[in-house]
Amino acid sequence: MTSTDHTPTSTTGTLAEAQIGMDIGGTKTAGLVLDRDGRIEAEVTVRTPSGIDGVLDTAAQVVATLAERTGRTVQDFASIGVGVPGQVDRAKGYLRYAYNIGIEQIDLAAQIEKRTGIPVSIDNDVTAAAIGAVHLMQLGGTVAYLNLGTGLAAGYVVDGLPIRGETGVAGEIGHLPIDSLGRPCPCGQFGCLETVASGSGLKTYWPAGGDHPGRVLLSAIAAGDADAQFALDHLVEGAASAIRVLGFTLDPGTLVIGGGLRLVGDPVIEGIRSTLRRWEAESPFFAQLHMSERIQVLPEDSPAAAVGAAIASRS
Ligand SMILES: [Zn+2]
Known part of the structure; x- marks a missing residue:
């Protein structure tokens, strides 16, 4: 997180509010809403244009689309999690060496946060997939x-x-x-x-x-x-x-x-x-x-x- 984490937590470990998850890949970006019970509520897939502006625009577009499809405002989501290829400094929200999405380095979490107004955390896409596989399987x-x-x-x-x-x-x-x-x-x-x-x-x-x-x-x-x-x-x-x-x-x-x-x-x-x-x-x-x-x-x-x-x- 690059800002104070206001994500609600619950003692049962379930999601207190809906979260957005995003997987930004070299050719496409997949986004979804995970509800409070960890179920997928809506999904969207769009093409990923290469480079910083393309990636940031795509992320904002995915968030807006998911809000619209689930009848929420963007601010209704507790947080956004983003999986990206490259070397991720999760604590600082910083991404390096993400060459297959055309990015050498960027404060990715802060940039997406600036565009959406909600807390963003980033993770290496393979680590994110491991976490997701454990949940789904x-x-x-x-x-x-x-x-x-x-x-x-x-x-x-x-x-x-x-x-x-x-x-x-x-x-x-x-x-x-x-x-x-x-x-x-x-x-x-x-x-x-x-x-x-x-x-x-x-x-x-x-x-x-x-x-x-x-x-x-x-x-x-x-x-x-x-x-x-x-x-x-x-x-x-x-x-x-x-x-x-x-x-x-x-x-x-x-x-x-x-x-x-x-x-x-x-x-x-x-x-x-x-x-x-x-x-x-x-x-x-x-x-x-x-x-x-x-x-x-x-x-x-x-x-x-x-x-x-x-x-x-x-x-
Ligand atoms: Zn090597």
Whole structure:
């Protein structure tokens, strides 16, 4: 929060008033209203224009639309939570390195607050999705959320509390180098997990797949495209490696796979499971984690990040 938090709280932990949650992504922004019982009351999705003005205008437009659709004024909402890609300083409401929405740095919470007049909190979108997945899928205990999308990152929720780390970098496992002779990563290191197990990794291994390789990967493989198969094999092995990292660092009771690549099809999710089972057969030490059995997949069209951002705006 960048201003004093006036969010009403209740001893039962339910939402005392409706909150707005927003997930600002590279191509679209999803917004919703979460009612006092944590149910989604209204949803809206709009295109995200790139750059500071585009993002701020979009946020204000989403808030106004949700107010109109639920018969409220903007001031009737207790708070707004925003999930965004990039490095988030939640305490200061500051966003950095959000290159896929065209923003290098901005005091995002204060700027949206200025336009709407209600308290705003911001969160990394993957952490927000982890919080939302726990709520929507009714999970408890130690939960890791793995975003298998354009990038690769994780979010953690332990006993209902998100773990963000001191500077908001917790969960950036996509930048664990797994091969020092591997491809350069935009982060400055070489052979990061993200260069293999992500949408951008797919593009590198299989340039013929175009801008959205996940959508055409399986049909290309079915048609005998060896490069597409090579890209899928690397994606699956890299994602399984990410899950092994999460297993040994957090020992999550549930590991939720989210992100657009989870929807590519069975060869991805089942490929990950069978890779984990192969490693479990090789190592009793790894097998004790039962990671192949702890995987759940975020349902399609689940607005987890917007829901999680709304919930996180309460505290
Ligand atoms: Zn990297």
